[in-house]
Amino acid sequence: MRIGELSRASGVPVPTIKYYLREGLLHPGELTSATQARYGEDHLERLGLIRALAEGAGLPLARVRTVLEAVDRPPSSPLELLASVTEVPGEDDLDRSEAVALLQRLGWDDVDPRSSSVLALARALRSMSEAGFAVEPEHLLALGRAMGSVAEIEVAGVPLDDPAAAARYVVLGTALVGPVLLALRQVGHVHASLQRLGG
Amino acid sequence: MRIGELSRASGVPVPTIKYYLREGLLHPGELTSATQARYGEDHLERLGLIRALAEGAGLPLARVRTVLEAVDRPPSSPLELLASVTEVPGEDDLDRSEAVALLQRLGWDDVDPRSSSVLALARALRSMSEAGFAVEPEHLLALGRAMGSVAEIEVAGVPLDDPAAAARYVVLGTALVGPVLLALRQVGHVHASLQRLGG
DNA sequence: TAGATTGGATACCTGCGCTCTCCAATAGTG
DNA sequence: CACTATTGGAGAGCGCAGGTATCCAATCTA
Known part of the structure; x- marks a missing residue:
């Protein structure tokens, strides 16, 4: 195939x-x-992947590159792999106490409070409070449990036997399933509103 | 207060x-x-809101404007309100059959298949398949149920007595809770990985 | 052999989200 | 009351991201 x-x-x-x-x-x-130069099927696939990550998942090209690199040359540990997809640099000096307290109540205290995922959570919680928006703690806890079951489902689907396939699954899944979840939530909002408020 | x-x-x-x-x-x-000119507390609040939506939730300023307009002048129906936050224009001619089938299995068939939320779902599913990434139907269903419970929790929190407060809650909640959910999912990934794979 | 296509490099463009500059009209200060 | 700092308002400029467009000489295809 030529260009x-x-x-x-x-x-x-x-x-x-x-x-x-x-x-x-x-x-x-x-x-x-x-x-x-000659291009093959793999280039066609790769192009589809790039477009899906950039347009579909809305990732900036710089992130698309790190994701593709992770798929090409998978880091040894699954946690490193996760980090390569999600890590977003930013201020490290941020009050994580609310986030950590939430994790405690969820029973997720095996997670390192200094990990980038906890940082992301702290940031998101701060944005809410800065906007003067509050969610009741028990609601937040319930949301955490729901997202925990989402994460469990996703992790359960990772094929452990083949490391390359596992890497692909984790990396693409993290990026591509996100928009699906948010869309499901949106539809869920509509459904729940109809239920609660009646047509 | 001056500028x-x-x-x-x-x-x-x-x-x-x-x-x-x-x-x-x-x-x-x-x-x-x-x-x-003289500015008041409301301007200070508004600024915090703008920053939280733009930086925190990552909305482009054009979307921030429509969200703020919805808060200022709430549309009558909650569904319209939801639409004003989430609606993203795009191709309307898109195969929604997979999305609709999923909704059917979830028992959400009261949702109008032509609504923008279903469109968003169809788009997200298409991105996945274009990237050559597949999720097993029963996993997708389980994810849908989890997100349904998220949506239920959120809708249950809407204060029905005060329309203005309801509008604010729906609009801000939709935009600001999203990042929190994704962050919880991330932390959940780490937790679930540790559980499944051990340290 | 003529016209189209290509790889490779460079320049250019568009949209977004600010940021800078200017100006004349104040507001505050001594 | 004079004088400096600040302001509202408008316009231009800037830096980044993500492409597009242009050129060129080499090569393929008819």
């Missing part, structure tokens, strides 16, 4: 493919001469 | 406040002369 064909097959414009090549998101094709 | 004071109190630079004023995110202060 034009790849473009037609994927629906991605040639200049954009060239851009992705430059950015290292897409591996270069096999050069057959100075001005000719 | 400099508002800036100091909120931590938002004066030019940025002026920008928000120009963009209509922040209501103009009460003019006391041609070159002097």
Whole structure:
């Protein structure tokens, strides 16, 4: 497959493919001469993946790159893998006490309070309070339990036998299932409103 | 309060406040002369709200504006309200059959299949399949049930007696609780991984 | 052999979210 | 009352992200 064909097959414009090549998101094709390269099915798949992560999951290209790198060269431990997808740099000096207290009540105290996921939680809680929006603690706890069961379902689906497949599952799942969850929640809002308020 | 004071109190630079004023995110202060205006506590609150929605929830300013408009002038029906926060324009011609089938199995068939929330779900599912990522139907169903209980908890918290408070709750909750849910899911991933794989 | 296509490099463009600059009209201060 | 700092308002500019467009010489295809 040459670049034009790849473009037609994927629906991605040639200049954009060239851009992705430059950015290292897409591996270069096999050069057959100075001005000719050959692309394969894997490039087509990869393009679909890039578009799904960027457009679908709304990840910035820099994050897409780290996700793809994690898929290509999976870190040894699953936790490292998770970190590679979710880690977002930011201020480290932030009051995590509310987050930690919540984790305590959820019985998740095996999680390192200094991990980036706890940081993300602390940040999200702070944003709420800064907006002058409060959720009752028992509601928050219930939300935590619901999301815990979501996480359990997802982790249960990880194929442990094949490390490469596991990496792919964790990385893509984390990024791509998120929007599905939020959409399900939205539909759930509509359903619950209809139930509570009547048509 | 004059603009400099508002800036100091909120931590938002004066030019940025002026920008928000120009963009209509922040209501103009009460003019006391041609070159002097007075701002109140409400402006300070509003600024916190804008920052929380923009930085915290990651909404683009255009969406922040529609959210704020919905808070200011609440649409009559709660469903309309929900739509004003979540609606994202996009292609309408999209295969919703998988989404609809899922809703059927969840028992949510009171939801209009043409609503924007179902569209969002269909889009998210398509992104997954375009990335070559599949979730087993029963897992998807379980995720749907979990998110349904999330939605139920949230809707149960809406104060029905005061329409203005209800609007505020729905609009802000939808935008601000999302990141909290995703963060809880992340922490849940870590916890579940530790449980399943051991330290 | 002529026209189209390609790899590769560079320049350019668009949208977003600010940030800077200016100005004339005040407001506060001594 | 003079004088400095601050303000409202408007316009231009800037830095980043994510592409597009242009050029070129080499090569493929007809």
